[in-house]
Amino acid sequence: MPYRLPTEGDSRGTIGLIHGIHSTLRSKAAIGTLLYGDYHGRRVFFYSANQPFEKPLQTGDVLGYEVEGVVRFFWRFGEERIYYERLEGGNEWRLAFWFIHSLLPLYLTLEKQFVMLHCSAVEIDGCAVVFIAPYHAGKSTLAAALLERGHRLITDDILATWKQENKIYCTLSHPYYRPGRGKETLGKYTEHFLSRFTEIERIFLLDDRKQNNQTTTITPVSGLERFLVLKRHSILHTFKTLEKIHDRHILDLANTPFVSRLKRRWGMDEIQNICRTIEDHIGNHR
Secondary structure, eight states: OOSOOOSSSOOSOOOEEEEOOOHHHHHTSOEEEEEEEEETTEEEEEEESSSTTSSOOOTTOEEEEEETTTEEEEEETTOSEEEEEEOTTOOHHHHHHIIIIIIHHHHHHHTTSOEEEEOEEEEETTEEEEEEOSTTSSHHHHHHHHHHTTOEEEESSEEEEEEETTEEEEEOOOSEEOTTOOTTOOOEEOSOBOOSOEEEEEEEEEOOSOOTTOOOEEEEOOTHHHHHHHHHHTBSOOOGGGHHHHHHHHHHHHTSSEEEEEEOOSSGGGHHHHHHHHHHHHHHTO
């Protein structure tokens, strides 16, 4: 991989990436379905023996994932080996991007190893802080600003989470962030990233409505609203066959001690004030 990826840290297993796709794999996953019509400027297809996600997957089921013009991946469900072949527009950078950023989260979701959240997250004073919001509501911008203030990156887009001993844990996605949201790139590298497992302790729900005449405020969210907002904005992959698993996970996530709504003034000139408000809030509730 051309990117600078962690060589040390906590681990829950390994996955082999192997060049070459045998024809028998393709023949067992012949039904192609358009998964994304325009994802980083490309069409993405999913392949299986049946219409995707009509029924729970069984060990040995063959699945495929194709980024048009770049790369194809195939694997057998339940195995820790993924096979690939480059297409005419593929190079090592695009292969690495699509494998790390897109294929792996899907693979790990389907294999039920993690529940992937669409969010940004940083570590502030030893506390894992997650920001959940609709698309383009500022969660990556906020993570980048906190990173520049000396805090450690967990992820700026996709977070791997799981339940263990009645707690929800997360781990590093990769040590890159995309303040400019460039296509087909992991973004800007940082030395300040988290390479160990950590419990999620704070969740901020970012309000996507403009607050032109309002100072930054943090208010607790309670009851059913926690579950509904988290379910609406947090899960990265929503498949019917995984819905019950994901609902249970969201319910556990909603029981995180501090789930708050963050309202802030709109505009980059306010970003440092927002960061200070978050830092003060965490410092006052440790």
